[in-house]
Amino acid sequence: MSDPDAIDNSTMDAGVEEEIHACLDLAQPRSFFLYAGAGSGKTRSLVNALKEVQTSSRKQLVLAGRGVAVITYTNNACEEIKQRLDFDPLVEVSTIHSLAWSLIGGYHADIRKWLRENIKQKLIELEAAAAKGRLGTKAAEDRQRSIAIGKKRLGRLDSIKRFVYSPTGDNRTRDSLNHSEVIGIAADFLKGKPLLQNILVSKYPIIFIDESQDTNKNLMDAFLAIQQAQKDRFCLGLFGDTMQRIYADGKVGLEKAIPADWATPVKKLNYRCPHRIIQLINRVRSAADGQMQQGPKDSVQGFVRFFILPNNMADVADVEEQFATKMAEVTGDSGWLKGEFKTLILEHHMAARRLGFDAMFTPLYAIERLRTSLLDGSLSSLRLFSEEVLPVVEAFRSDNAFRVAEITRKHSPLLRPEALSAAGSNQLIQIQKTKAAVVELAKLWNNDAHPSFQLVLDTLAATKLFVIPDALAIFLSQADMDETGDQRAEDKAVDDKEEDETSKIDIELEGWREFLATPFDQIKAYADYVAGKSPFGTHQGVKGLEFQRVKVVVSDEEARGFTFSYEKLFGAKAKSASDIRNEESGDETTIDRTRRLFYVTCSRAMESLAIVAYSEKPDAVRNSVVGEGWFTAEEVEVLTD
Numbered sequence: 001m002s003d004p005d006a007i008d009n010s011t012m013d014a015g016v017e018e019e020i021h022a023c024l025d026l027a028q029p030r031s032f033f034l035y036a037g038a039g040s041g042k043t044r045s046l047v048n049a050l051k052e053v054q055t056s057s058r059k060q061l062v063l064a065g066r067g068v069a070v071i072t073y074t075n076n077a078c079e080e081i082k083q084r085l086d087f088d089p090l091v092e093v094s095t096i097h098s099l100a101w102s103l104i105g106g107y108h109a110d111i112r113k114w115l116r117e118n119i120k121q122k123l124i125e126l127e128a129a130a131a132k133g134r135l136g137t138k139a140a141e142d143r144q145r146s147i148a149i150g151k152k153r154l155g156r157l158d159s160i161k162r163f164v165y166s167p168t169g170d171n172r173t174r175d176s177l178n179h180s181e182v183i184g185i186a187a188d189f190l191k192g193k194p195l196l197q198n199i200l201v202s203k204y205p206i207i208f209i210d211e212s213q214d215t216n217k218n219l220m221d222a223f224l225a226i227q228q229a230q231k232d233r234f235c236l237g238l239f240g241d242t243m244q245r246i247y248a249d250g251k252v253g254l255e256k257a258i259p260a261d262w263a264t265p266v267k268k269l270n271y272r273c274p275h276r277i278i279q280l281i282n283r284v285r286s287a288a289d290g291q292m293q294q295g296p297k298d299s300v301q302g303f304v305r306f307f308i309l310p311n312n313m314a315d316v317a318d319v320e321e322q323f324a325t326k327m328a329e330v331t332g333d334s335g336w337l338k339g340e341f342k343t344l345i346l347e348h349h350m351a352a353r354r355l356g357f358d359a360m361f362t363p364l365y366a367i368e369r370l371r372t373s374l375l376d377g378s379l380s381s382l383r384l385f386s387e388e389v390l391p392v393v394e395a396f397r398s399d400n401a402f403r404v405a406e407i408t409r410k411h412s413p414l415l416r417p418e419a420l421s422a423a424g425s426n427q428l429i430q431i432q433k434t435k436a437a438v439v440e441l442a443k444l445w446n447n448d449a450h451p452s453f454q455l456v457l458d459t460l461a462a463t464k465l466f467v468i469p470d471a472l473a474i475f476l477s478q479a480d481m482d483e484t485g486d487q488r489a490e491d492k493a494v495d496d497k498e499e500d501e502t503s504k505i506d507i508e509l510e511g512w513r514e515f516l517a518t519p520f521d522q523i524k525a526y527a528d529y530v531a532g533k534s535p536f537g538t539h540q541g542v543k544g545l546e547f548q549r550v551k552v553v554v555s556d557e558e559a560r561g562f563t564f565s566y567e568k569l570f571g572a573k574a575k576s577a578s579d580i581r582n583e584e585s586g587d588e589t590t591i592d593r594t595r596r597l598f599y600v601t602c603s604r605a606m607e608s609l610a611i612v613a614y615s616e617k618p619d620a621v622r623n624s625v626v627g628e629g630w631f632t633a634e635e636v637e638v639l640t641d
């Protein structure tokens with residue numbers, strides 16, 4: 001319930017939009033940095049500023065063939081802004097990677113030169129490290145491999161006439177640049193080529209950068225330098241929140257780099273979170289920069305709870321279920337009982353474990369090259385199972401003959417027009433063959449069996465129901481492998497060998513082999529997770545999003561990472577020597593980084609928030625979070641196993 005006696009603060013941020021709009025005068029542009037915490041409506045301010053440009057400067061910009069550029073952090077954010085502006089071509093919304101590539105894409109000779117210098121420099125560093133390091137270790141092996149790859153790439157550079165790059169692809173071909181190279185090249189070119197600066201500023205006299213705290217630091221430095229050099233004809237508008245810098249790439253101390261002549265409007269209201277959560281995030285933030293927010297007068301009070309568990313709980317999914325019941329009791333909100341809450345985990349494998357697809361996921365996630373496509377659901381070897389096998393088996397088992405026919409018509413080579421015309425007058429036989437293949441496949445689940453991916457794959461090969469991708473063809477038993485499959489597999493191996501090192505291929509093959517031995521039934525939970533249909537998200541992946549009810553799970557032990565340490569943030573683990581050194585020299589520590597991540601996750605909640613923390617020392621965690629004034633003693637519960 002909102003507090004009827006609270007002071008009306010609804011106009012608190014009223015002047016901010018006007019202050020931003022005043023900066024957008026093309027005759028007298030002024031750059032600005034918007035100070036605004038979580039849930040303060042930065043996206044709304046950004047869109048409003050663009051609408052202001054649409055009304056006040058459209059004609060002038062269009063006549064001069066110019067526009068406004070907006071750099072967003074993700075493709076989703078990009079789409080959302082485009083949509084809110086009705087896809088107006090005046091505003092060029094892109095991710096930093098596509099903007100960077102659009103700037104440098106035509107300079108092939110300069111790119112070659114940059115790469116040559118860059119690779120040479122890396123080789124010098126690697127060789128120096130190799131001379132110092134111990135032999136026979138994994139690091140030494142990796143170094144030698146990197147040296148060999150670097151030399152090979154250097155040798156090939158001159159033969160590449162045109163470089164290619166896809167901002168959303170994995171850029172594996174010889175002539176492709178990787179993501180960090182494109183960012184590095186764009187930053188260096190923008191800093192070193194006045195011509196490119198002029199092209200950029202002439203085309204886009206206004207550039208907005210969203211999530212500026214996480215924008216690559218080299219590029220941010222380049223933009224800041226351009227702004228300084230061209231301040232009379234260029235407006236750089238930075239949106240974002242320094243407390244929400246959660247990627248290593250972002251510029252540390254961005255707020256300190258803002259020149260004195262910029263406008264620095266401040267938003268103080270948080271429209272998303274209820275009062276209790278605003279109070280919590282203000283406390284969390286107080287150790288960083290002390291920026292305080294308020295909720296609008298009519299916001300609700302909201303709820304927070306902090307549950308602490310010892311590490312090594314056997315069945316985390318079961319244990320964690322009870323917290324939803326507790327939250328429903330505390331809040332009186334049945335959404336918690338209906339599973340209508342978002343669970344934020346630190347690493348994808350924590351979701352895999354809770355959703356029951358960790359066996360199939362873990363071996364593939366270990367292969368670095370596959371990670372992006374594994375997580376965005378584009379791995380073709382898995383799509384065979386999730387988009388062809390799973391739906392056809394589900395349809396068959398629920399007696400949905402229409403759906404079976406639909407899927408087989410779409411995906412089965414047995415029903416392709418060429419197969420049917422080759423069958424001539426025997427088309428009916430071909431259709432029956434397809435049906436028999438589906439029956440054969442579905443039989444694998446008879447008697448409550450749980451077939452492995454390998455068994456499913458072998459059955460597909462035997463019946464030829466679906467096309468088996470090259471990457472999997474090599475895992476068929478010899479009898480199932482037709483000549484083409486065999487040949488394709490060999491070609492691929494040779495090609496890959498040339499591209500990379502044998503050991504990498506061996507690791508990859510081993511990963512696939514391990515995957516194939518796991519139960520096929522895990523595919524559904526995996527497919528739902530990567531399609532964003534599961535109630536799970538990662539701490540970093542939910543940046544910018546909001547949910548009614550949020551459960552944040554923290555477990556350093558399960559996360560296996562080194563970047564963050566909740567145990568340190570919650571006082572269960574002492575600072576390391578390097579934390580103390582960093583603290584003394586004013587550099588950021590693991591605790592600072594973790595605090596920011598915690599701020600991001602807690603501030604996603606619109607109504608109620610549950611934290612579930614696993615710890616080596618549950619009592620120390622309780623004492624710390626209560627002692628810091630983050631939670632009251634009544635809001636914290638320690639559970640023992």
Ligand SMILES: Nc1ncnc2c1ncn2[C@@H]1O[C@H](COP(=O)(O)OP(=O)(O)OP(=O)(O)O)[C@@H](O)[C@H]1O
Nearest residue numbers: 037038039040041042043044241271272543544545
């Ligand atoms: N002026 C406003 N009045 C009412 N609601 C608003 C206003 N501005 C934003 N909101 C709402 O507040 C919520 C937070 O807005 P938004 O997501 O833009 O915040 P943000 O500053 O980008 O947050 P974060 O940095 O935490 O991701 C959204 O639900 C949005 O619709």
